[in-house]
Amino acid sequence: MSKMTGLEQSQYHPLVGVPMATLKPKQVRKNIHLTLWEKLYVFEILRGLFVTGKHFFINLVGFVLPPAGKKRKVFTVYYPEEKVTLPAAYRGRPVLVAGANGAEKCVACGLCEKMCPAKAISIVGGERAGGERYPVSYTLDMARCVYCGYCEEVCPKEAIVMSSEYQGLAQRDRAILRYSKDQLLRSEESVKGRLDYIRRIYSKCSY
Amino acid sequence: MVADLIESIAKIVFVFSMNVGFFAPVLGWVERKQSALMQDRIGANRADILGFTAIGLFHSLADALKVLAKEDFIPAGANKFFHTVAPFICLVPAISTFAVVPFGGRYELFGHQVNLVIADLDVGILFVFALASLATYGVVLAGWSSRSNWSLLGGLRASAQMLSYEVAMGLTIIGVIMVFGSLRLTEIGALQENFFHWGIFLQPLGFVLFFTCAIAENKRVPFDIPEAESELVAGYFTEYSGLKFVMFWMAEFLEIVTISGIVTTLFFGAWHLPFVTDQMLLSWLQFAGANGAAFLAMLVNVATFFAKVIFFIWLQMSIRWTLPRFRYDQIMRLCWKMLLPLALVNILITGLVVLVL
Numbered sequence: 001m002s003k004m005t006g007l008e009q010s011q012y013h014p015l016v017g018v019p020m021a022t023l024k025p026k027q028v029r030k031n032i033h034l035t036l037w038e039k040l041y042v043f044e045i046l047r048g049l050f051v052t053g054k055h056f057f058i059n060l061v062g063f064v065l066p067p068a069g070k071k072r073k074v075f076t077v078y079y080p081e082e083k084v085t086l087p088a089a090y091r092g093r094p095v096l097v098a099g100a101n102g103a104e105k106c107v108a109c110g111l112c113e114k115m116c117p118a119k120a121i122s123i124v125g126g127e128r129a130g131g132e133r134y135p136v137s138y139t140l141d142m143a144r145c146v147y148c149g150y151c152e153e154v155c156p157k158e159a160i161v162m163s164s165e166y167q168g169l170a171q172r173d174r175a176i177l178r179y180s181k182d183q184l185l186r187s188e189e190s191v192k193g194r195l196d197y198i199r200r201i202y203s204k205c206s207y
Numbered sequence: 208m209v210a211d212l213i214e215s216i217a218k219i220v221f222v223f224s225m226n227v228g229f230f231a232p233v234l235g236w237v238e239r240k241q242s243a244l245m246q247d248r249i250g251a252n253r254a255d256i257l258g259f260t261a262i263g264l265f266h267s268l269a270d271a272l273k274v275l276a277k278e279d280f281i282p283a284g285a286n287k288f289f290h291t292v293a294p295f296i297c298l299v300p301a302i303s304t305f306a307v308v309p310f311g312g313r314y315e316l317f318g319h320q321v322n323l324v325i326a327d328l329d330v331g332i333l334f335v336f337a338l339a340s341l342a343t344y345g346v347v348l349a350g351w352s353s354r355s356n357w358s359l360l361g362g363l364r365a366s367a368q369m370l371s372y373e374v375a376m377g378l379t380i381i382g383v384i385m386v387f388g389s390l391r392l393t394e395i396g397a398l399q400e401n402f403f404h405w406g407i408f409l410q411p412l413g414f415v416l417f418f419t420c421a422i423a424e425n426k427r428v429p430f431d432i433p434e435a436e437s438e439l440v441a442g443y444f445t446e447y448s449g450l451k452f453v454m455f456w457m458a459e460f461l462e463i464v465t466i467s468g469i470v471t472t473l474f475f476g477a478w479h480l481p482f483v484t485d486q487m488l489l490s491w492l493q494f495a496g497a498n499g500a501a502f503l504a505m506l507v508n509v510a511t512f513f514a515k516v517i518f519f520i521w522l523q524m525s526i527r528w529t530l531p532r533f534r535y536d537q538i539m540r541l542c543w544k545m546l547l548p549l550a551l552v553n554i555l556i557t558g559l560v561v562l563v564l
Contacts, residue, residue: 042415045530049522052245052529059244076249 088197091147091162093169094140095186097195104185105159108135112151112160120144121151140184142169142177153202161194210319218325222305225513226461232267234460234520239263241521242528270453277449282354285446289352294447294454297345300338301461307331308468309393311478311508312485314501323478323509324393331392332380335469336373339424342458343369346426346433346443349455353446361442364535365433369424371542376420378550382413382557383473392469396477400484406474412553414474416546421466422523423538425459429530432538467519468512475515478508 038044077084086092099105108125126136151160163186171177188195236251240263243250254265281290311323328334343366350362386409387395399405407414423430434442444455471477480488488507492500533541 045526048529049525052525055247056241056245056525059247075247 086164088193090164091149092164092166093142093147093162094145094149094151094160094184095163095165095191096138096181096184097159097161097191098185098187100188104135104138104181105157106135106138107133107157107159108138109133109156111154111156115150115154117148117150118144118146120146135181138181138184140179141174142179143174152198158195158198161191161198163191163194214319214321215325218323222310222325223302226302226305226464227457230464230520231457231460232271233264234463235267235270235456236264237520238524238527239266241524245525245528274449274453279451280446280448282446284354286352286354289348290446291451293345293349293352294444294451294458295345296348297342297458298454298461300342300345301458301465304335304338304465305461305468307334307392308465308472309396309477310468310512311505312393312397314505315497316501316505317498321505322393323505327391327393329391332384332390332395332473335465336377336380339369339376340373342462343373345458349447350433350443353443355446357439357441357445358443361433361435361439361445364435365426365443368426368430368433368538368542371539372420372423372430372546375542375546375550376417376424378547378554379413379416379420380473382410382550382553383417385554385557385561386410392472396472396479399476400479402476402479402481405476405481410474410553410557412549413557414470416550416553417473418466418470419541419546421470422526423542425462425466427459427463427523428527429533430538431532432535435532463520463523464516467516467523470519471512471515475519478512480507480511 096104096106106123108123110123110125113121113123120141122137122139122141124136124138125133128134147162149162152162155161169177240250242248251263251266252260254260254263254269256265281287306325307328309322309324309327314321314323326334346365346369347362350358350360350365353359383395383406384390386406387398389395389398395406426433431442433439434444439445444452447455479485485504488504489500492503492507494500495503
């Protein structure tokens with residue numbers, strides 16, 4: 001088992017794979033026999049209270065009179081006003097990528113439809129005048145999507161990717177969550193980070 | 208006679224408004240904010256009136272409004288009478304226990320003796336225990352009458368825990384009573400005028416035991432097994448909503464205040480400032496005349512008492528947000544195999560010392 005883990009790790013690009021050292025479980029104290037001092041318990045409680053009390057007073061001062069030049073000691077994000085910058089690995093709702101001419105890259109091969117474990121995608125394929133295939137309609141039911149990213153992984157044309165969009169996905173009417181092709185279309189620049197990321201990781205996997 | 212009546216009414220109004228009007232809503236805010244600060248968070252800060260948030264204080268107001276608008280739900284098959292009456296049985300002892308806790312000494316104001324305690328019972332500490340036992344009924348009835356397994360388990364756990372810790376608590380307090388020679392809380396308070404006669408110096412072990420038992424009586428973390436959120440949803444008050452739910456919540460907060468008051472009275476010099484006797488305080492305040500000095504001394508003592516109470520509230524909140532929950536068997540073992548024998552040892556040692564000195 002451990003050999004397997006090592007192999008898998010070495011296959012990944014260093015930027016993608018998690019360094020092995022951080023995967024090691026932390027050293028846990030196996031000796032559960034407490035010393036007399038710990039058994040007395042009151043002093044250990046005082047030690048714990050000292051730790052939490054330190055945080056309490058540091059933050060109390062930090063709120064009322066923040067020392068000059070010190071950054072805020074709180075990691076809270078005030079959500080509607082502040083937003084976190086999501087990493088490229090974040091799987092938001094899937095979007096269709098538009099090519100250079102503004103039309104979707106999708107060739108309606110139906111792989112994503114076939115692959116989708118939640119059966120959220122339904123495609124009606126068609127043919128353009130030049131004989132090029134394209135999706136006449138591409139419907140993505142976000143009420144069913146499980147954000148697994150298989151559609152993106154299986155797509156031969158990089159035509160569907162997981163974007164970092166996560167808003168508007170809670171609605172009172174399920175019909176609203178059934179996205180059409182026009183609603184799904186995004187320009188290539190807007191999903192560039194994700195495209196770079198999937199090229200990096202999926203190129204390392206051999207099926 | 209009229210003066211007595213006015214004095215009593217003034218004291219009752221003061222204590223009631225202090226507890227129900229000030230401590231209960233503010234403690235809701237304190238619990239949120241203090242836990243936030245201890246965990247490097249910001250805490251509730253969104254409720255505002257005209258864009259003014261008052262560091263989250265309006266959340267208590269918003270809670271009150273929300274609760275008033277909520278449906279009062281009684282589950283099917285529940286015993287309606289006991290389900291309705293249980294929160295009252297819980298809340299009434301929590302409010303009325305403070306009646307015997309003195310929040311100041313005796314003062315001579317305009318020829319009238321003012322004694323800053325609502326009911327100066329000569330069995331004050333026993334009254335506290337009696338009411339603490341009554342609160343058990345509220346919890347057990349709430350758990351039983353809801354007809355829900357979560358509630359029933361919570362009620363059962365609460366009954367076992369509260370009864371067990373009452374025994375240890377009662378034995379702990381005997382040491383204090385032996386040292387001070389009185390059950391009257393005003394007398395115990397008055398005897399702690401000298402800093403080195405504070406209960407904490409005479410009964411250090413007693414303080415630790417009493418504080419532990421008191422937190423367990425109040426069913427707060429680390430002894431919150433009756434309401435254990437991760438196991439029993441909310442324990443004995445799972446099936447409550449609206450105002451009745453808030454009654455349990457208020458009872459818990461008022462018990463925090465009462466415990467702090469009793470701990471202050473028994474162990475931390477009640478209304479006395481350290482190293483300052485009543486005579487010294489009065490002589491320092493002589494510039495205001497005899498009545499003025501008494502009045503100012505009264506204010507200083509009441510402020511001192513409530514400062515101590517607020518400190519112990521802070522300490523209880525800190526303990527609540529520092530320690531993890533005990534397992535059920537650990538709670539019982541702590542009570543019967545550690546606190547109870549220690550309380551007995553405490554009585555023995557105290558008895559020997561009192562006998563020798």
